Amino acid sequence: MNFLEWAMSPLGQRVPIHIAWFLIWVALIAGLVFLIVHAIYVRYFAGKTEFVSGPSPGEMLALPARIPRHSLAARLFHWIMAVAMFALLFTAFLPKVGVQFNWVTYHWIAGTVLTLSILFHIVHATFYLDFWSIWPDRSDLEDAWKRFYRFMGNPKGLPRKFAKYPLENKLYHGVVMLSGLAVIVTGIFMMFRVRTFFFSRNPYLFSDMTWGMMYVLHGLTGVGLITLTIVHVYFAIRPEKLPITASMIVGSMSREFYLKEHDPKRWVIEDLSQRRSPADGD
Amino acid sequence: MAIIRDVMPTFQLYQPTSVADAQKLLERHGSDALVLAGGLDSMDWLKDRIKKPRVIVDLGGIEELRGIRETSDGLRIGAMTTLTEVGQNSFIQQNYRVLAQAAEVVASPQIRNQGTIGGNVSQDTRCWYYRAGWPCYRAGGNICYADTPVGRNREHAILHAERCIAVNPSDTAPALIALDAKFIVLTPKGERAIDAEDYFVGPELDITRMNILQPGYLLTSIRIPSTWAMSYFYFEKVRDRNVWDFPLMNVAAAIKSSGDTIQNIRIAVNAVAARPLRLKMVEDSVRGKPRNSDTGEAAGKLAVQGAVPLQFNAYKIPLMRNLVKRAISGAQEAA
Numbered sequence: 114m115n116f117l118e119w120a121m122s123p124l125g126q127r128v129p130i131h132i133a134w135f136l137i138w139v140a141l142i143a144g145l146v147f148l149i150v151h152a153i154y155v156r157y158f159a160g161k162t163e164f165v166s167g168p169s170p171g172e173m174l175a176l177p178a179r180i181p182r183h184s185l186a187a188r189l190f191h192w193i194m195a196v197a198m199f200a201l202l203f204t205a206f207l208p209k210v211g212v213q214f215n216w217v218t219y220h221w222i223a224g225t226v227l228t229l230s231i232l233f234h235i236v237h238a239t240f241y242l243d244f245w246s247i248w249p250d251r252s253d254l255e256d257a258w259k260r261f262y263r264f265m266g267n268p269k270g271l272p273r274k275f276a277k278y279p280l281e282n283k284l285y286h287g288v289v290m291l292s293g294l295a296v297i298v299t300g301i302f303m304m305f306r307v308r309t310f311f312f313s314r315n316p317y318l319f320s321d322m323t324w325g326m327m328y329v330l331h332g333l334t335g336v337g338l339i340t341l342t343i344v345h346v347y348f349a350i351r352p353e354k355l356p357i358t359a360s361m362i363v364g365s366m367s368r369e370f371y372l373k374e375h376d377p378k379r380w381v382i383e384d385l386s387q388r389r390s391p392a393d394g395d
Numbered sequence: 396m397a398i399i400r401d402v403m404p405t406f407q408l409y410q411p412t413s414v415a416d417a418q419k420l421l422e423r424h425g426s427d428a429l430v431l432a433g434g435l436d437s438m439d440w441l442k443d444r445i446k447k448p449r450v451i452v453d454l455g456g457i458e459e460l461r462g463i464r465e466t467s468d469g470l471r472i473g474a475m476t477t478l479t480e481v482g483q484n485s486f487i488q489q490n491y492r493v494l495a496q497a498a499e500v501v502a503s504p505q506i507r508n509q510g511t512i513g514g515n516v517s518q519d520t521r522c523w524y525y526r527a528g529w530p531c532y533r534a535g536g537n538i539c540y541a542d543t544p545v546g547r548n549r550e551h552a553i554l555h556a557e558r559c560i561a562v563n564p565s566d567t568a569p570a571l572i573a574l575d576a577k578f579i580v581l582t583p584k585g586e587r588a589i590d591a592e593d594y595f596v597g598p599e600l601d602i603t604r605m606n607i608l609q610p611g612y613l614l615t616s617i618r619i620p621s622t623w624a625m626s627y628f629y630f631e632k633v634r635d636r637n638v639w640d641f642p643l644m645n646v647a648a649a650i651k652s653s654g655d656t657i658q659n660i661r662i663a664v665n666a667v668a669a670r671p672l673r674l675k676m677v678e679d680s681v682r683g684k685p686r687n688s689d690t691g692e693a694a695g696k697l698a699v700q701g702a703v704p705l706q707f708n709a710y711k712i713p714l715m716r717n718l719v720k721r722a723i724s725g726a727q728e729a730a
Contacts, residue, residue: 120530123540130536215599217557306538307558316538328537 117329122321129325132332134209140336144343151347160263164274164376173372179365180382182277182357187242190234191361197227202342205335221309224300231293246277248287252379253280276379289341292334299331403441410453414460417452418581418613424450425610431455432475432514435506440519445528460513460615463487469621474513474614478567479504481512491619493628493647497570500632503639513614515567516578516594517606520669521641522551522561532559532602542705549707550643553715555668556703559598563605566632568595568671569647569663573628574619581613588618592663595670605669623649623661629722633714642666644714648722655685662722664698667715674698674719681723691724 116136117129183191200223204216238244256272257280263269278286305315306324319327349358356370371382406429411417421428429448431437432455440446454460460475463484470491472481481487482498501507501515519525520533522541530536541548542560551560568591571578576591595606608614629648634640648662660678665671677694684690695716702712 118535120534120536121528123529128530130530213596213600215557217599308556314542316543321538324537 124321126321128321129329131328132336136336137206137209137339140339144340147344148347163271165271172377176368176371176382178368180368180371181365182360183364185364186237188361188364190230190237194227194230197223197230198338198342201227202339206339217307221304221307224297228297228301231297247283249280249283253283256280273379274376275374276376285345292337292341295330296334296338299327302327303331404444404447406448407450408453409450410456412456414457414581414613414615417454417457420452421613422583422611428452428610430613433510435510436514436518439526443528469624470619472512472617472619474616475511478507478510478512478515482507490624491574493573493630493649494567494570496630497567497647501566512567512617516565516571517608517614518565519605520561521564525561532598533561535603544706546706548705551705551708552668553702553704553708553711554672555597555599557597557599559602559669560705561669562666563595563670564641565665565671566642566645569645569665570630571617572663572671572673573647573649573661574623575661577618578614579616579618580608581615583611592671592673597669626651631718631721633718644711644718646718646722650686652686655687657681657684657686662719664715664718667711677719686724688724691720694723695720
């Protein structure tokens with residue numbers, strides 16, 4: 114089975130030209146299998162989620178009724194990126210499965226939108242948000258270890274509640290970040306091969322082998338993003354995650370959900386009595 | 396030009412004697428099968444050992460695919476009718492002269508005796524990078540070797556270039572578009588009548604095909620309605636060698652006039668893009684106008700709007716402008 118398509122360059126060199134397109138179906142099926150298996154596990158086998166005890170009643174009362182989670186800028190970024198990502202996936206892969214339309218122009222426009230939104234996100238997250246909140250820390254790893262032991266039927270103490278983002282969320286972000294950067298960087302270079310108003314066409318920028326590897330990396334990360342997107346949408350619509358999804362729309366979550374899932378010591382909510390209500394859309 | 400290696404790859408040869416049998420074979424073998432009509436396109440691929448189909452379905456023994464028949468509303472030409480038969484048919488010469496003219500200038504007499512009208516409209520592009528077997532976009536790769544700073548692209552596209560810049564080389568295609576012909580295609584889901592201009596596809600839709608024929612599809616005939624019979628026709632082909640060559644460009648027009656006024660028109664050009672182009676904007680712009688050099692001049696300018704020259708084919712822009720001008724105003728008027 115060939116995972117890559119190869120061709121003979123004019124110089125007689127055997128070079129990869131792109132991934133084998135059956136990998137689209139592999140990625141699609143992998144995503145669907147994951148969600149089916151996970152849904153069955155949660156429904157029939159998963160035990161009750163338990164954490165160490167939460168904050169005192171006094172601390173609870175100090176919290177506002179709605180806990181701000183995503184700023185308006187962060188939400189806008191997320192949804193613009195989501196639309197661009199869906200446009201990229203559909204324009205990339207529908208033509209490969211027989212749906213014919215003029216996809217190249219839409220694809221590079223969506224890619225440009227994604228690139229600009231990612232650039233904004235990098236600056237925004239670095240200078241205006243809590244940059245480290247999305248990166249795994251020591252507590253995440255210790256708690257993951259405890260959860261793993263509990264899963265194996267060998268409790269070693271209760272894990273703490275999550276910080277702003279659970280470890281799974283942080284790991285997902287890391288994988289998407291690597292895939293996204295790979296697909297964007299390769300995509301920018303690939304724009305030298307089509308007619309856009311950004312660059313003069315120059316297909317001889319790299320050797321045939323380098324171009325081939327670039328197309329392969331773009332394809333692999335592209336099909337990988339099919340699976341990642343399925344997984345993301347699946348978790349977004351799971352009932353127990355809906356408050357998190359809703360917070361990506363309205364910007365905040367209820368105090369009850371916050372206290373149920375998150376540790377106020379690890380995700381500190383500022384004293385909001387001095388601030389506007391999060392419902393104002395901050 | 397690819398090196399002719401003469402010894403073709405091994406394949407299974409099927410020679411059905413009915414359309415039904417041919418279609419069954421094509422459906423059974425799908426993308427493994429190559430359809431052989433006159434063989435003038437296919438033999439190159441096979442002898443160069445670039446296309447290596449496992450199965451060849453030779454249509455040469457199917458009588459029902461041959462011949463020209465008058466119908467109640469026009470004409471039916473079997474897909475396997477030779478270009479000589481089309482060019483010399485008296486009914487076509489009398490009623491649809493533009494098609495006869497186009498068929499008569501395809502390649503050489505020997506090739507016209509062997510080549511079929513179905514093959515002429517369905518043939519692959521002649522881009523030499525592609526024909527040489529290089530892994531270009533059209534061959535499933537990731538580059539166009541012709542569209543580079545050093546690419547030899549004198550014969551390539553000036554319009555609708557979309558990664559691949561190859562052009563369609565058919566002479567009869569623009570004439571059939573001008574005549575509003577319908578291509579009858581057998582598909583696994585039944586028979587379809589397709590407008591001539593919709594038979595061809597550009598790289599923006601499918602970069603590996605020049606037309607809508609997919610595995611299992613078979614072009615059986617071309618029907619020409621009587622709508623444009625006996626109209627004023629214009630066909631002109633420009634090529635490097637007048638005795639035998641593919642078009643650098645060609646133009647075909649069917650015009651209905653009332654006095655000097657153009658009442659209705661269909662005009663198409665080929666070898667400017669990966670598919671023959673019907674110039675609808677030009678048609679709309681000249682309806683109701685006098686058929687003279689001013690109208691032709693304006694139409695020519697409109698026709699080349701959006702044209703982008705490559706390194707070596709800038710000449711195609713004035714060529715197209717002038718061919719359209721001559722088609723509309725008449726060659727004598729333009730001269």
